[in-house]
Amino acid sequence: MVSTIQSLPTDVVYLITAGEVIDSFMAVVRELVENSLDAGATRIVVSLWPQQWRIRVADNGCGMNLDDLQQAATAHSTSKIHSSADLWKINSLGFRGEALHSLTTLADLEVLSRPLGGNEGQRVIYNHEGEVTQVEIKAIAPGTVVTVNNLFANCASRRQGLPTINQQLKAVQGIIQQIALCHPHVNYQVWQNDKEWFTICPAQSGGKLIPQMLPQVRQGDLHEVNFKIPNLENSSLYLVIGLPDRCHRHRSDWVKVAINGRMIKSPELEQTILSAFHKTLPRDRYPVCFLHLTISPEQINWNRNPTKTEIYLHELTFWQEQITEAINQSLRISETNIKESVQTTRVSNLLKVAEAKGEYNFNSQNSQNSETQNYLKAVAQVSNTYIVAEHSGGMWLVEQHIAHERILYEQLCDHWQLIPVETPIILYQLSPAQVSQLERINLDIEPFGDKLWAVRNIPAMLKQREDAADAILELSWGGDLQTAQVAVACRSAIRNGTKMSLPEMQTLLDNWQRTRNPRTCPHGRPIYLSLEEPALARFFRRNWVIGKSHGI
Ligand code: ADP
Ligand code: MG
Secondary structure, three states: OOOOOOOOOHHHHHHHHHHHHHHOHHHHHHHHHHHHHOOOOOEEEEEEEEEHOOEEEEEEEOOOOHHHHHOOOOOOOOOOOOOOHHHHHHHOOOOOOOHHHHHHHHHEEEEOOOEEOOOOEEEEEEOOOOOEEEEEEOOOOEEEEEEEEOOOOOOHHHHHOOOOOOHHHHHHHHHHHHHHHHHOEEEEEEOOOOOOEEEEOOOOOOOHHHHHHOOOHHHHHHEEEEEEEOOOOOOOEEEEEEEOOOOOOOOOOOEEEOOOOOOOOOHHHHHHHHHHOOOOOOOOOOOEEEEEHHHHHHHHHOOOOOOOOEEEEHHHHHHHHHHHHHHHHHHOOOOOHHOOOOOHHHHHHHHHHHHHHHHHHOOOOOOOOOOOOOEEEEEEEOOOOEEEEEOOOEEEEEEHHHHHHHHHHHHHHOOOOEEEEEEEEEEEEEHHHHHHHHHHHOOEEEOOOOEEEEEEEEEEEHHHOOHHHHHHHHOOOOOOHHHHHHHHHHHHOOOOOOOOOOHHHHHHHHHHHHHOOOOEEEOOEEEEHHHHHHHHHHHHHHHHHHHHHOOO
């Protein structure tokens, strides 16, 4: 047989490689918007006409002169890198110089651009090889307008293989939101068939945009942290999480990871995030979390796949530790986040002054010593169920049972200990599955006669309890060690309906606020309701009274 292996004609190679990157409306939008961001745009207008297979992206970025325009769509032409060494210094979103060229092979491309400082714009039309075939002077504002017409017209199979228009539009909205989270300082306007579809207004951080994207989430439901990584120049970690007692989702679609301005898929980092939320959310619920790492470019290899959504990250374990620590910090109660919803408005400042004289004084003494600090003071118990706790920014109602459950659960995770019991606990009529379940969590169990079993060691926390047998029975019903820990914590925690003295409540509060995840119990139920001072002041219309009596 004669070998028929040949090298493919160049245009075919481009069709294939272009197809890898540009395979949908979403991909076209992504490539063009990223170009606008690389050009320093602060306003980006995306217009779609799906039925016409037309997409336009207009920006107020640096623009291109005629020389640039002649070059822009030829194969592998980019202004962003010049040599292979530059591949390790990538600071821009684009670098392959492929997008515009690919678009010329897959569609009709037209670009209008005026460079910053230039006094006129040009409109150029490209042929399918990426060469300019027409140039025309145009009066436009500085910036660039790229129009893609008849997308995939020469690739019927590609058009057919695409999902429905609605699904594609959803994907477009998704990618614009992702890009906006990473580049929040930009105004994004999106049009569909000449009608405004949605707008994303600029904000100081990605977290501040989330309420625009998830209408049921409010700013106070989120917690943001932003820190520099010690000893690593130019590296930083930005994290915004939905507080687990306030928001979560039924899918993991809002576990988002970005690196250096681009959302990526990183199963490893996503898993790190999910693990950090372990046992803080209800069953089958997922956190809202957006992580943006800024890492020196030589730590990253973007060549894991052509759409640049997967990477190889050096020092993965180091970053995983940083992320876990950042999430843990955000979940804990600290001085900075206890007053998270207290805004220092004029009214609340006035209130503080007004109240400092009165009897209703917020307890803010011992606020110097940091680590062992207690922020909460128990003041009363309501319905033998809720502890009323006050702090410098308002008051909380803490449900005693689940707060205690959280404390015990964390103690159990830290020291799960089985201790021998003098008189064995006798269980009756266990199924083989129950017996092996108890063996699986390391209980020492053996037959003790007809349908009877003796258990000779138990979790330390159950030791003094009369209901130890019931507890063991409960554990026999299945689940892993963690499930067993949750069950033991729940059973051992103080019941609702139990009267507590002030010192007992204070001890419980002190221990609870030092837990790692004080917001929710291990089943994901919220532990406290906060009544922050500004909300109370608003509710009681106190600003009116003060305003009038002080003549302002
Ligand atoms: P890449 O982004 O990988 O460099 P592209 O094919 O997407 O490759 O773009 C080619 C070049 O065209 C870019 O390097 C840039 O110089 C120029 N360019 C593309 N879009 C714009 C834009 N909106 N504003 C200014 N320059 C642009
Ligand atoms: Mg590009």
